[in-house]
Amino acid sequence: MLKFMERVGDDCLYFLEQAGRMGIFLFNCLLGILRPPYKLGPTIRQLHFIGARSIFVILFTGAFTGMVLALQGYYALRKVGSEGFLGSAVGLSLIRELGPVLTALMVVGRAGSAICAEIGIMRNSEQIDALECMAIDPHKYLMAPKFIAGILSLPLLTFIFDVIGIFGGYVVGVGLFGVNEGAYFQGMYSSVDWPDIHMGIVKSLAFGLLIIWIAAAKGYFLHFERSGGFGAEGVSRTTTNAVVLSSVTILVWNYLITAILL
Amino acid sequence: MVEDNRKAIIELIDLEKSFKQQKVLDGVNLTIREGTTMVIVGASGQGKSVLLKHMLGLLKPDRGRVLVFGRDLSTIGGKELKEVRQEYGVLFQNVALFDSMTVYDNVALPLRERTKSSEAEIRSRVEEKLALMDLQGTEDKFPAQLSGGMKKRVGLARALMLNPKIVFFDEPTTGLDVSRSNEIYRLFYKTQAQLKYTAVIVSHDVPKIFKLADYVALVAGGKVQECLTPEDFQLSQNPAIKAFVKETMGPIYSSEEEEMGFYETDQR
Incomplete structure (x- = not known):
């Protein structure tokens, strides 16, 4: 019993320590973004890596998500004879929920994992210590461009996802099942309002911050990992943890933001 | 401690550090003076690197003070x-x-x-440093494409780029062959003469490293046993230093004990 209590206490302490570290880390990174000098080059490189290079996968996921939504939606709506609502069903689910969430999950898989591994390897090979000893703030030099790029990229990628998804739905709904083209777009036009779009933007901004925060902090604090953060295995384990944690956090925050904004 | 009137640039006072249950540093005292070369030696796992990390501000002590230029690294803020x-x-x-x-x-x-600095200035200064380290033509290579000795020289070029006042070397010749090690030592000697920096070297390369040292400090049992000139170090009567010198510098210093061992075997 005593052992069990000890373990619970130990876990709580570890969790609190981690949370505190991550909080301070985020604060320092945000300070790093605000503090001059501002360098465009590294931010553009990160925008290219996190944003531009994710476009292809977003196009694919967006198109097929829209298509399957139309497919499922068509069969469900046909039962009640309201195929005309297909456009609004596809539009609303994409803009409010699936667009931001799936885009974020794709970026976690593609860029989040890479960022965690990159920073983790830099930590393991003392490159971060080297930066600190050279009086270069790693929060500003390494993290700030990633945060800016993450926060800017996610809404843009989500827009692309939504647009492609809506056209995917169009191809299946209108092209395949013969739903009236005017009804598809008119339904969407009349049911999607500014609050829906606003919710999508808030979500994607929040997810952009979360993805980079978790991935970068996990890599940065690799040496504090309780399961042992050293070596190649440590990096791979921590990267997996970061991906799982980011994905779960995105889903939890998706619910919370929806609950707050609805 | 040897009498020296030069200004103390780094002072470690009663430094203590533990990792979980293990006490690595247990009251370390050490003074490093301006313009001198301090070599820190000790067997592996005695806390040399931990000591260095305290001087770099990468670790904070559990107790004690790390004064650099009179400022206590354990209490000052990030700025x-x-x-x-x-x-x-x-x-x-x-x-x-x-x-x-x-x-x-x-x-x-x-x-x-x-x-x-402008990009043109940077180019000329980088090229000058690379030339000093005999690294011309490697500008476009990545570290993974370089040999161990070349990497060390690039590291040294980077470390010396802004003419620092204190340069720390963590085992600068580990993993290098004799000629590459000598090359690093020569570069060290040359650059120190030029830039007049204070050097703190953690090294295993005994006795060669003694040639470069003004002072040698032995870390053993969580403490700096003594800080002496290389000559005094080799003749010290401190048991920990004697044992270290015996182990690292060969049988000359242990002939008596070798003979004793002989008798013991005979008695059996």
């Missing part, structure tokens, strides 16, 4: 620590070059991030 570190140059044990940057970008980084 002040950054100011202290602006006077540092560090050559890490595994060099810690930024592996996704070319040699040129690695050496140019301190200039780009810490000064407002």
Whole structure:
């Protein structure tokens, strides 16, 4: 019993320590973004890596998500004879929920994992210590461009996802099942309002911050990992943890933001 | 401690540090004076690197003080620590070059991030440093494409880029063959004569490293046993230093004990 209590206490302490570290880390990174000098080059490189290079996968996921939504939606709506609502069903689910969430999950898989591994390897090979000893703030030099790029990229990628998804739905709904083209777009036009779009933007901004925060902090604090953060295995384990944690956090925050904004 | 009137630039006072249950540093006292070369020796696992990390401000002590330029690294804030570190140059044990940057970008980084130099100025200064380290033609290579000795030289070029006042070397010749080690020592000697920096070297390379040292300090049992000139160090009567010298510098110093061992065997 005593052992069990000890373990619970130990876990709580570890969790609190981690949370505190991550909080301070985020604060320092945000300070790093605000503090001059501002360098465009590294931010553009990160925008290219996190944003531009994710476009292809977003196009694919967006198109097929829209298509399957139309497919499922068509069969469900046909039962009640309201195929005309297909456009609004596809539009609303994409803009409010699936667009931001799936885009974020794709970026976690593609860029989040890479960022965690990159920073983790830099930590393991003392490159971060080297930066600190050279009086270069790693929060500003390494993290700030990633945060800016993450926060800017996610809404843009989500827009692309939504647009492609809506056209995917169009191809299946209108092209395949013969739903009236005017009804598809008119339904969407009349049911999607500014609050829906606003919710999508808030979500994607929040997810952009979360993805980079978790991935970068996990890599940065690799040496504090309780399961042992050293070596190649440590990096791979921590990267997996970061991906799982980011994905779960995105889903939890998706619910919370929806609950707050609805 | 040897009498020396030069200004103390780093002072470690009663430094203690534990990792979980293990006490690595148990009351370390050490003074490093301006312009001198301090060599820290000791068997593996005695806390040399931990000691170095305290001087770099990468670890905070559980107790005691780390004074650099009179400022206590264990209590100052991030901004002040950054100011202290602006006077540092560090050559890490595994060099810690930024592996996704070319040699040129690695050496140019301190200039780009810490000064407002133009790209032309940076180029001329980087080229000058690379030439000093005999590294011309490697500008566009990545660290993974370099040999161990070359990496160390790039690391040294990067460490010396902004003419630091204190340069730390963590095992600068580990993993290098004799001629490459000598090359690093020669570069060290040359650059120190030129830039007049204070050097702190953690090394295993006994006795060769004694040639470069003004002072040698032995870390054993969580303490700095003594800090002496290389000559005094080799003749010291401190049991820990005697044992270290015996182990690292061969049988000359242990002939008596060898003979004793002989008798013991005979008695059996």
